[in-house]
Amino acid sequence: MKKIFALALAAAMSLSLVACGGGGNTSTPSTSGSQPAGSNPAVSTPADPNGDGTVLVGFAQVGHESDWRTASTKSAQDVFSAANGYELSFVDCDNDPAKQLEAVRSFIQQGMDYIIIDPIVATGWDTVLTECDEAGIPVIIIDRTVDDSDKYVAWVGSDFKVEGLACGEWLKAFAADKGIAEINALVIEGSVGASATIGRTDGFKEIADREGWTILDSQSGDFTEAGGQEVMESFCQSYKGQFNVVICQNDNEAAGAMTAMDNAGITYGVGGDVILVSFDANKPYVQMVCDGKINANFECNPMAAPTVDEIIKTLQAGGTPEKEVYVSEHWFAAEDNVTSITVNGEQQEVIHATQEVVDGRPY
């Protein structure tokens, strides 16, 4: 009996290993980008025809949980290509903090020139970053933050509060143009405690307070379509006829909110009763802006790699990069009545989402 038990457990373990694998191995990406991760664990010799020194870059990515993450990975693979004089060691950490620490240590052993980390968790980094520091390898943090160590040269990511502020400023300009006197907003927040949720909520609320808008209710939809749908269904029952703006803190929630409003017979988008605003601006949802279903979409740019590339070039030239660098982000609107807004005293463009704009989106 015990033998069978052991056998079953072993089978189970191998099953879960098969299930969780597929993305965990270190591999050098082919330039075509189509090579599946894990199929070629051997590190090939760098293509270095000119002998001018290929830059070795190690990237410990969070995982592959969303389209956004996939875009972030692809951005890194495109930028740190052999053609650009880089050799990238990419590790997909499958959302496992221990695996990420291990990946960073292996980068140190392999003698990388630069290490890029998108930290899965914000704490527990001091020891390993000190090791990097002692090995003389500059570390660049992207997207998420490290809270308990400052032994990295730069952080590159999104300013979520600016996204929220931009949303508020756009709404103000849009309402003024359309002659909408009163704003009664419903907010479908992201996951409780996520930095994107906090930043976007704070930013929008700041403008709402300043302009004297009413936020009728604010509930979490957990960044999922199902969550957005359920919350919006409830909002429709509680506040039917009382609201004219719905803010969804990511695209998936907006999709759910649209289904719920369809069922409740509430019209939204261009020419609708309700102004629908979304964040993230993934390509299918920029398409919806173009189609007039979503009034405005505020990008959360996953393409940190080009900025990291600039930082590495600065470091190569002996310069000192700024400690915090924000990636540039775009705002998309379905109509062309608002072309620019002022966020934090800075003039920013609002892009009118035409089919041409949508087709030009990389993700």
Add this chain to the structure above:
Amino acid sequence: MTKKKLTQNPLFLPLVCVVLVLAVNVVYDIAQGNAFYDFFRITMQASASGEQLLSGRLVTILNRGSEVAILAIGMTLVVSASAGTDISVGSVMSLCASFCCMLGAGFGVSAVNDPSEFAMPLIVGLIGALVMGCVCGAFNGALVAYLNIQPMVATLILWSAARAIGLLLCNNLIVYVRVPQYQVFGGYIGFMPTPIIIAAICIVVVSLVLKHTAMGMYIQSVGINKKASRIAGLNSKRIIFMCYLLCGLCAGIAGIVNSSRISSADANNIGLNMELDAILAVALGGNSLGGGKFNLAGSIIGAYTIQAITTTMYNLGVSSAVAPVFKAVVVIVIVVIQAPPVKAWVRKHAASRSTGKEAAHA
């Protein structure tokens, strides 16, 4: 006499609990100056496409509670027969939904927006999902019934693996199947939300089978004493196996409903933590998690109680950050009300009061 009978009905306490939860809304509506029946108002509402749809908080509870109610059917039988819980149902839901959408869309395709783009007819995907549910259930059942592995350990395997397999099937993408034929399972048939109909069919079929065959009795007897049942001539192992198989099938149905609501297979999020809701539903229904006697109707009421709590939180506008705390408090109250010592105390108290009354009369 009738009162005594009523309170001794096993469904009495679960019903009291759901009524208590709903009563909170009445109090809230009165305090808000609304009509006291606002929460219970059911109306017909025109959708954007002009159809008349049933709408209202009660409809929401029945609609959104469907998945947990369907899961609770299988979970009740599993708990009864094996004195253990199947913690894999949430992940299995995700796997079945992913499998269904993957079959329909074709591997690696991330969106289907028109029926003509289907790689395989939708019916293949639906049947595939149900078969996948049965396979997962059979896997769990075989480990528990024939290899005598602890139910929690056995189902822990699929709890962790099923969702990951689903992700692999979907090539790590969210697969969108935005066609009306698929959306109908989470949408509406006529004016009626389809999930309510599906849940009702599941409940009726299983209840009829349990009522008109000896299956219900067999399951209870296996749960009370496996060895004695075997000696009495029951095939205990097969009965336990069948319960897990049915639980897997229920998870498959719930997975289809849940993914159809969002017309996509979001393998990371479908059925997340729903196994816990299903187990809670069984417990709230007054069933012992130690196996043996069970009450299916109680579990179903438990499932809708959980949804009633969620919907109440939305109605009261409780912030998402603190809602779990309120939920926990409500669950504690419900579980305490149903705890045997509390029941015994109430009974004793009631008895002494009634004897006191009789003494006064005499």
